[in-house]
Amino acid sequence: xxxxxxxxxEAAGSEPQLTDAxxxxxxxxxxxxxxxxxIAGIATAATGTVAAVGVALSLAPSVGSTDTAAAGDGQQxxxxxxxxxxxxxxxxxxxxxxxxxxxxxKLELPGFVAKPAVRxxxxxxxxxxxxxxxxxxxxxxxxxxxxxxxGTVQVPPPGEHGWSDEAWRQVARNCLDxxxxxxxxxxxxxxxxxxxAKLWCDLxxxxxxxxxxxxxxxxYRLDFLPPGGGAPLVVSADAKRVNSFTIPSxxxxxxxxxxxxxxxxxxxx
Amino acid sequence: xxxxxxxxxxxxxxxxRMLRTARLLAGGDHHxxxxxxxxxxxxxxxxxxxxxxTEGVSSYADRILINAFIDERRRFWRSRETSTAEFDxxxxxxxxxxxxxxxxxDALARLPRRQRAVVVLRxxxxxxxxxxxxxxxxxxxxxxxxxxxxxxxxxxxxxxxLDTLERAR
Numbered sequence: 001x002x003x004x005x006x007x008x009x010e011a012a013g014s015e016p017q018l019t020d021a022x023x024x025x026x027x028x029x030x031x032x033x034x035x036x037x038x039i040a041g042i043a044t045a046a047t048g049t050v051a052a053v054g055v056a057l058s059l060a061p062s063v064g065s066t067d068t069a070a071a072g073d074g075q076q077x078x079x080x081x082x083x084x085x086x087x088x089x090x091x092x093x094x095x096x097x098x099x100x101x102x103x104x105x106k107l108e109l110p111g112f113v114a115k116p117a118v119r120x121x122x123x124x125x126x127x128x129x130x131x132x133x134x135x136x137x138x139x140x141x142x143x144x145x146x147x148x149x150x151g152t153v154q155v156p157p158p159g160e161h162g163w164s165d166e167a168w169r170q171v172a173r174n175c176l177d178x179x180x181x182x183x184x185x186x187x188x189x190x191x192x193x194x195x196x197a198k199l200w201c202d203l204x205x206x207x208x209x210x211x212x213x214x215x216x217x218x219x220y221r222l223d224f225l226p227p228g229g230g231a232p233l234v235v236s237a238d239a240k241r242v243n244s245f246t247i248p249s250x251x252x253x254x255x256x257x258x259x260x261x262x263x264x265x266x267x268x269x
Numbered sequence: 270x271x272x273x274x275x276x277x278x279x280x281x282x283x284x285x286r287m288l289r290t291a292r293l294l295a296g297g298d299h300h301x302x303x304x305x306x307x308x309x310x311x312x313x314x315x316x317x318x319x320x321x322x323t324e325g326v327s328s329y330a331d332r333i334l335i336n337a338f339i340d341e342r343r344r345f346w347r348s349r350e351t352s353t354a355e356f357d358x359x360x361x362x363x364x365x366x367x368x369x370x371x372x373x374x375d376a377l378a379r380l381p382r383r384q385r386a387v388v389v390l391r392x393x394x395x396x397x398x399x400x401x402x403x404x405x406x407x408x409x410x411x412x413x414x415x416x417x418x419x420x421x422x423x424x425x426x427x428x429x430x431l432d433t434l435e436r437a438r
Contacts, residue, residue: 004388004423005392007373008293008373011292011293011297011377012289012290012292013289013292015288016288022284023277023280023281026277026280026310029311030311030315031314033311033314037315
């Protein structure tokens, strides 16, 4: 192969004389190519950014839409009607026939582990729950002195982390705030016992603070204040709301007096 | 030393070697050889910031040169030839035996490009099989087989140079 190497070495010819012009030309070509490459890179990045922003904008919900909200477990979903919410969360209408003289009112959420309804303790008299009409627009507890009534309208916890605030808002907004729709959702309660008012209620977003307002016209108002401030979720004395119920206040109970606290949920607007 | 200074120093030291390699790859086409070298040096400059921090710049430059040579056939257009008003053909490289050089160059030109590259890298640049495989980004077995085929064909062509040249013309 030495012969081949010699042949190749001869065929390649001699090294040409390198001039400054050659070097300068090589350098100029390299710089030009590098500059073009950088410009192309910037253009590509800009195009990619524009495309990404365009795709993001096309996929994002329209700004200012009040119809977009999370509907459960903190996940963003589109606005749902009450019917969809009932389907998604498995809300069931509690039969009014079982409401009379029952110690607990239950809202069933299939798919979730139900908490046992809170029952009155021994030695206590169960308050009488009176359903004033067939659509459960009011629940009245009739109490006697020394009675501690736990009127419990219960909803099982919806999943491990509870419902998101937005899910609650959607339920309240779409299912509770319209008299023709409220019949489909019987709220709530089970966990919060308010001082001065034996109210067990979960009709609130997780983390919200229940506040019982002074009675007005014989009715109490229950507000739920959102964490960190903001407009309260008002549970007010509105007999037309389906989830109205009477809250007996132990401190204010008088023998033979019927304390009636009507509460209902209003959406936060 | 600055980036440009280092690059110029490298070019001054290695451009001649690259041009001689390119002449063999181009089968004696001096313009094409110059194009290949310019292309390789331009690409080398673009990546110089990365290349200069590693050893084996020459190997990298060889690889660019070989790739430029092999990849050119993949283009559906050939842009390296342009018409000029004046005939500007440089003097062919001087050598001891012009007839032998033509014969070898003509024989090289008849080899497929990868075989030509293997022959040039192994027997002109004295790279071993592993180094050639790295430069050409292929297996050592491929280098060996390409080398064997190339040598067989070269023997046939160079042993009868007159007949070959006659047929070529």
